[in-house]
Amino acid sequence: MAALNETFVETTDVKEQQRKSSSRPSVAEALAEAIFSGHYQPGDFVPKELALCEEFAINRSAVRSDLRQLVDVGIIERISGHGSKVRDYADWNILDPQVTEWMTRYAAPNPKVQREILTFRLDVEPYVAMTAAKRATARDLVALEEAYEGMGQNLHNATSPEERRLHSDYDVAFHAAIFKATHNIVWSQLSHILRPSIYLLVSMSNVSETDDPAESLERHRQLMECIRARQPREAFRAAQRVLAGTAKALGLDAPETSLGRGVELD
Structure with a gap:
């Protein structure tokens, strides 16, 4: 029973963390809107991490996590010492469900x-x-x-x-x-x-x-x-x-x- 209670507490904690995470501003969502709507074109650099931290009032770890979402689907690439650049359309994984959702909403x-x-x-x-x-x-x-x-x-x-x-x-x-x-x-x-x-x-x-x-x-x-x-x-x-x-x-x-x-x- 004790083990079951511990599992329940851990599960509750995870759900609470997910709830808090989902309630914070999403850098990935905001950048996806800006990129798909054409505000940032292929070859453009998006704002750097510190600027995004200040704009969205979140820590650097959260910003990096959101940028990783865009990297993983081929929309941006991280260039050491320079920041994150929008990749060519041909490099985007447009058949990824998340990308097609962004495309429908913002393009x-x-x-x-x-x-x-x-x-x-x-x-x-x-x-x-x-x-x-x-x-x-x-x-x-x-x-x-x-x-x-x-x-x-x-x-x-x-x-x-x-x-x-x-x-x-x-x-x-x-x-x-x-x-x-x-x-x-x-x-x-x-x-x-x-x-x-x-x-x-x-x-x-x-x-x-x-x-x-x-x-x-x-x-x-x-x-x-x-x-x-x-x-x-x-x-x-x-x-x-x-x-x-x-x-x-x-x-x-x-x-x-x-x-x-x-x-x-x-």
């Missing part, structure tokens, strides 16, 4: 991050759509249609932020359903990992005034019909058109480096 004002995500999607999603057109089952098509109908319903009836959020949720579900319809376990799992980054672009483009929502919905319908009709080539092109509309809504030029540009499909 909306940063067109460079948006462009990186858009470039990746243009490289990948047309091929995913082409594969889905070959392999989609009846159940996959039902999931795709339900997501599409949800988009339409919450587009036409959207009079509140919650309804607009639902429209974006269904939009993300639409794209996730295409990944799953490939029946490839890697693509299917990747749809979960990519969900936050897809949501970032979807939510931003759906509130844009530079693209007609009805036209966007029609592009999604055409993509769905190409998959339903088992037309891989047409699905590839339809996916490109959907993403070109996203680029237009975000005010971004469609990246010229996408793998699908200039590809001749059989």
Whole structure:
């Protein structure tokens, strides 16, 4: 019984320490917001440890612990005698759950991050759509249609932020359903990992005034019909058109480096 009581006390102490730790200001969170929003660019140095200690009124050990979070996911690097520098986007572990969460919350004002995500999607999603057109089952098509109908319903009836959020949720579900319809376990799992980054672009483009929502919905319908009709080539092109509309809504030029540009499909 004594041992049990000691274990309980130790567990309680750990929980109390975690509570106190979580209640202090988070340097990692603040720097992540500043970096993802574009305040600090790759190559920039973030404030030094002592400056962060003073700003957040926490000790140096806590600052170092928070900086370590950003180092571990490749966002910053520690340079002895100089401080901490933001690394190139290519070095960021954007598939890490913490990084994708930060990206979703803080990257909306940063067109460079948006462009990186858009470039990746243009490289990948047309091929995913082409594969889905070959392999989609009846159940996959039902999931795709339900997501599409949800988009339409919450587009036409959207009079509140919650309804607009639902429209974006269904939009993300639409794209996730295409990944799953490939029946490839890697693509299917990747749809979960990519969900936050897809949501970032979807939510931003759906509130844009530079693209007609009805036209966007029609592009999604055409993509769905190409998959339903088992037309891989047409699905590839339809996916490109959907993403070109996203680029237009975000005010971004469609990246010229996408793998699908200039590809001749059989």
